[in-house]
Amino acid sequence: MLNDNPSIHSNDFIIDVSGNTDIPIHFDNDRPVSDRIAADTHQNISYDPGSLKPGKKYARKLSLNEPQILMLDNISFSDNVFNEIEYCRIQIIKQFLRAVEFLEKNCIPVNKSYSTVIDELSEIIICLQYNYRKDSLNYNYTYQSIQTEIFNHILKLCENNVREVYGIKRKIGADFNYNHPDILHQYNRKIVSKLDVFLTENQYQILDADYKTNIILNENNTNRWKIKFDLIKEDYSNPLAFEREIFRLAEVNSKNPSVDAIFFEASKFVAEHDKTCALRLYIHYLDKDLNSPKFDHRQLGKTIQKTLFSTKEQVSDFERILSELIADRNIEAAIEKVNQLYLPKRKRITIDPEAIKNIQALDSETADILGQILNEEEAGILVKPEESFEEQEEIDLIITQQISELQASKYLDDLNLTIIQKEILDVFEKQSFNILQSDFEIFIKTKGLFMGSAIDSINECCFECLDDVLIEEEDEYFIINTQYYKKLLNND
Amino acid sequence: MIDNIKPKEATSIINSLVSGVVPKIGVQHITVGRSEEVNAFIGSLEDVKNGLSLVKFWIGDFGSGKSFMLHLLNTVALKQKFVVANADFTPDNRLYANDGKSVILYSAIMDNISIQTKPEGGALQTLLEKWIEQVIAKTAEENHISLMEIRTDQYLNLIQNSIMKTVNEITEVGGFDFGSAIVKYYEGYIKGDELLRRNALKWLKGEYTTKTEARQDLGIREIINDSNYYDMLKNFCKLFVSMGYSGFMINLDEAINLYKISVSASREKNYEKILSIYNDCFQGKVSNLFINFAGTKEFLENERRGLFSYQALKSRLEGNRFETSEFRDFAQPVIKLMPLNHNEIFVLLKKLKYIFDYNYKTELNISDEEISTFMEEMFNKPGAAEFLTPREVIRDFLNILNIIRQNPEVDKTRLFGEIEITDERPNDLILLDSIEEL
Numbered sequence: 035m036l037n038d039n040p041s042i043h044s045n046d047f048i049i050d051v052s053g054n055t056d057i058p059i060h061f062d063n064d065r066p067v068s069d070r071i072a073a074d075t076h077q078n079i080s081y082d083p084g085s086l087k088p089g090k091k092y093a094r095k096l097s098l099n100e101p102q103i104l105m106l107d108n109i110s111f112s113d114n115v116f117n118e119i120e121y122c123r124i125q126i127i128k129q130f131l132r133a134v135e136f137l138e139k140n141c142i143p144v145n146k147s148y149s150t151v152i153d154e155l156s157e158i159i160i161c162l163q164y165n166y167r168k169d170s171l172n173y174n175y176t177y178q179s180i181q182t183e184i185f186n187h188i189l190k191l192c193e194n195n196v197r198e199v200y201g202i203k204r205k206i207g208a209d210f211n212y213n214h215p216d217i218l219h220q221y222n223r224k225i226v227s228k229l230d231v232f233l234t235e236n237q238y239q240i241l242d243a244d245y246k247t248n249i250i251l252n253e254n255n256t257n258r259w260k261i262k263f264d265l266i267k268e269d270y271s272n273p274l275a276f277e278r279e280i281f282r283l284a285e286v287n288s289k290n291p292s293v294d295a296i297f298f299e300a301s302k303f304v305a306e307h308d309k310t311c312a313l314r315l316y317i318h319y320l321d322k323d324l325n326s327p328k329f330d331h332r333q334l335g336k337t338i339q340k341t342l343f344s345t346k347e348q349v350s351d352f353e354r355i356l357s358e359l360i361a362d363r364n365i366e367a368a369i370e371k372v373n374q375l376y377l378p379k380r381k382r383i384t385i386d387p388e389a390i391k392n393i394q395a396l397d398s399e400t401a402d403i404l405g406q407i408l409n410e411e412e413a414g415i416l417v418k419p420e421e422s423f424e425e426q427e428e429i430d431l432i433i434t435q436q437i438s439e440l441q442a443s444k445y446l447d448d449l450n451l452t453i454i455q456k457e458i459l460d461v462f463e464k465q466s467f468n469i470l471q472s473d474f475e476i477f478i479k480t481k482g483l484f485m486g487s488a489i490d491s492i493n494e495c496c497f498e499c500l501d502d503v504l505i506e507e508e509d510e511y512f513i514i515n516t517q518y519y520k521k522l523l524n525n526d
Numbered sequence: 527m528i529d530n531i532k533p534k535e536a537t538s539i540i541n542s543l544v545s546g547v548v549p550k551i552g553v554q555h556i557t558v559g560r561s562e563e564v565n566a567f568i569g570s571l572e573d574v575k576n577g578l579s580l581v582k583f584w585i586g587d588f589g590s591g592k593s594f595m596l597h598l599l600n601t602v603a604l605k606q607k608f609v610v611a612n613a614d615f616t617p618d619n620r621l622y623a624n625d626g627k628s629v630i631l632y633s634a635i636m637d638n639i640s641i642q643t644k645p646e647g648g649a650l651q652t653l654l655e656k657w658i659e660q661v662i663a664k665t666a667e668e669n670h671i672s673l674m675e676i677r678t679d680q681y682l683n684l685i686q687n688s689i690m691k692t693v694n695e696i697t698e699v700g701g702f703d704f705g706s707a708i709v710k711y712y713e714g715y716i717k718g719d720e721l722l723r724r725n726a727l728k729w730l731k732g733e734y735t736t737k738t739e740a741r742q743d744l745g746i747r748e749i750i751n752d753s754n755y756y757d758m759l760k761n762f763c764k765l766f767v768s769m770g771y772s773g774f775m776i777n778l779d780e781a782i783n784l785y786k787i788s789v790s791a792s793r794e795k796n797y798e799k800i801l802s803i804y805n806d807c808f809q810g811k812v813s814n815l816f817i818n819f820a821g822t823k824e825f826l827e828n829e830r831r832g833l834f835s836y837q838a839l840k841s842r843l844e845g846n847r848f849e850t851s852e853f854r855d856f857a858q859p860v861i862k863l864m865p866l867n868h869n870e871i872f873v874l875l876k877k878l879k880y881i882f883d884y885n886y887k888t889e890l891n892i893s894d895e896e897i898s899t900f901m902e903e904m905f906n907k908p909g910a911a912e913f914l915t916p917r918e919v920i921r922d923f924l925n926i927l928n929i930i931r932q933n934p935e936v937d938k939t940r941l942f943g944e945i946e947i948t949d950e951r952p953n954d955l956i957l958l959d960s961i962e963e964l
Binding site for chain 2: 378380381382383384385386389390393394396397399400401403404405407408479481482483484485486487489490491493494497501503
């Protein structure tokens with residue numbers, strides 16, 4: 035595109051290749067060139083150069099008064115990555131205003147002719163460094179310049195203060211412009227030492243960085259997360275809360291290239307508290323690592339691995355989950371599998387029909403054998419020689435028994451009850467099958483027998499027939515179950 | 527599936543198992559998976575009936591069925607005309623002591639003596655009276671006196687002499703005092719002196735703590751104490767056999783309490799007592815005596831505190847080297863109760879379902895697959911690997927059957943899902959390893 039400017043056209047040796055419109059030079063005003071360029075480019079927009087100065091810029095936002103605006107307009111920010119962040123800049127300015135207010139209120143000048151300590155110090159510097167005559171042009175100009183330098187220095191101290199609060203380890207240079215020992219001494223004594231105390235004590239007035247600011251800060255300061263991480267570790271109470279905090283930390287580090295390290299370190303830390311949580315965080319680490327420019331695939335230390343895995347099976351299961359994650363990048367599936375890793379594996383029960391048959395056959399055989407034993411006739415068990423007493427006793431009684439049988443016994447013959455035993459049963463029948471033990475003892479004594487052995491002998495005789503005990507003790511009574519009794523009768 | 531089960535047995539089985547205890551009757555119907563053990567002890571009972579004496583150690587983990595086996599043994603032995611006594615080792619009783627703890631064990635044994643017609647225990651008095659009756663009958667016959675007449679005061683001396691003579695014939699150590707106590711019992715009976723009779727019984731049960739007291743009450747200079755109680759047990763064994771019983775079976779459960787004795791010298795003395803009983807039985811120094819110990823694997827095999835810490839016992843009780851879970855040797859003194867496998871538990875649950883239906887006259891709709899699902903749920907619950915015992919499986923299964931019986935519309939899968947496994951082991955068993963050696 036050819037330049038339409040006639041002045042350039044007139045010069046055949048100059049060929050414009052910039053593509054920019056011509057900028058005519060006006061000699062009728064003192065405005066800087068850049069201002070005039072802006073004004074000419076945006077002819078319809080009224081331009082106020084003072085509006086870019088901090089005082090004007092933040093006047094409404096920070097509700098500044100006139101002296102504050104004036105003061106801020108006189109200072110200059112040397113822009114850097116930190117203070118270019120709007121939120122940080124505001125915090126720096128606010129801290130600066132508080133600092134200046136503090137100096138004005140609390141640091142009283144020695145000589146009452148000065149309104150503030152800054153005025154006093156400005157005078158000292160001029161005297162010691164320049165020795166200008168008071169109220170001379172040089173004096174006035176330098177005085178203003180020194181005041182600005184002092185405010186700028188205070189501003190730097192405030193920025194470092196805000197940086198400290200926001201966990202930025204790198205500080206900006208805050209050397210004072212004057213090296214004269216006396217000046218430095220006075221400056222340190224009257225300003226710096228006072229400010230040091232104030233800034234430390236008033237850090238709490240600096241608001242915490244907001245979400246957006248944190249993201250930017252973390253992006254620029256890749257290790258800033260470690261401070262917050264240490265706090266999270268100190269406050270550890272349970273794995274769920276810990277995991278939640280780690281995710282919050284990772285969120286404000288979303289633009290931080292070291293975000294994967296947060297999950298890795300978190301996984302290492304929580305391993306000794308909660309295994310599943312540790313594995314979940316490791317999965318997140320791997321996910322971030324996979325999405326980073328360089329895939330590191332860091333391994334957890336041997337000690338941590340020993341804490342996390344008690345069996346080889348668990349190790350191989352986890353390795354399989356990681357391999358699948360690397361292959362399919364499906365983090366949800368990997369987390370789900372990790373959540374199941376420590377749950378006991380469901381055991382399947384297999385019922386073997388063949389084995390069942392064998393067991394049933396064996397069991398049936400055993401039940402038969404036991405059944406036979408438990409139901410077998412007792413006759414023939416008592417075959418010991420000593421038993422002859424009993425047998426002989428019965429022989430004696432058989433004669434009488436036979437006689438009684440002639441009288442038609444009402445009890446089953448198979449029971450082989452002796453006369454006295456039948457008599458005892460008759461007594462029970464008469465007494466409605468309930469006899470007081472003491473009454474029975476009196477009765478049995480008249481027969482010259484022991485109570486216990488008499489009852490037992492009847493129970494023994496009837497046991498086979500009833501498969502249970504006939505005469506039972508209940509409290510102070512001997513009782514007979516009537517159903518059992520009926521079973522012993524001939525005509526029943 | 528089950529033949530010859532009686533309604534009474536079915537009720538007993540269901541009610542007892544729901545309560546987590548071994549049923550009093552019908553136990554033969556639920557011996558699934560224990561066929562070889564049952565055959566082994568039936569053989570052992572036969573041997574003891576024939577005059578041998580045996581000591582068996584039933585070893586198994588908590589809930590493996592030791593007490594069930596002892597109970598089954600008890601039931602079968604009573605049917606086979608054995609006199610049976612059960613006692614548990616506790617911290618207050620033991621086999622060897624010099625502070626009365628052994629006599630406490632002896633008293634527990636004598637209190638629990640049972641016979642078929644008195645299966646709940648407390649049969650000592652009955653047995654004593656039966657034996658005296660026999661002596662009376664024999665004496666009457668020998669002296670041609672009628673049975674009625676010989677029981678009068680005038681023949682008291684005759685009977686007393688006869689008792690002493692018979693006791694002396696069957697006993698060796700301590701026979702005189704033993705016979706004297708029985709004589710006193712008879713004297714109390716004849717003279718109507720109830721106190722004398724009770725004191726005699728008290729002496730026989732080892733409840734006298736001082737000789738003076740015994741001499742005052744009965745005129746007997748000795749008492750049953752920690753050092754002679756085992757001889758008294760042997761005397762009783764002979765007495766019972768002389769009466770026509772097959773033998774005397776003593777079941778001692780919870781042997782872990784011997785393992786837990788913290789003073790090693792005292793523990794060793796107890797193991798020494800086991801050794802002497804073992805030797806007596808297997809060397810034929812005593813007849814018709816069958817002693818069973820039930821304890822955990824620790825009690826047997828722990829080299830520091832268990833029976834294996836006592837070398838003489840270890841050499842006797844070490845298992846057959848060639849025995850495997852497949853090829854078992856039940857002729858050994860130690861019978862290890864293996865946990866029931868899944869197939870055995872399946873058969874047992876099927877049987878229980880049948881018994882349950884028989885008992886309640888129901889036809890519950892539970893398929894084999896559902897039984898299998900129930901088992902799977904049980905074995906997959908947290909803690910199942912450590913704590914699950916057959917007792918708990920059975921109890922939960924019967925509880926579920928009960929719910930289904932009363933609420934046929936209930937969702938079975940939900941019921942299975944609600945099962946929880948609890949650690950039912952006694953606390954001291956869990957803390958066993960923390961016992962300090964003194």
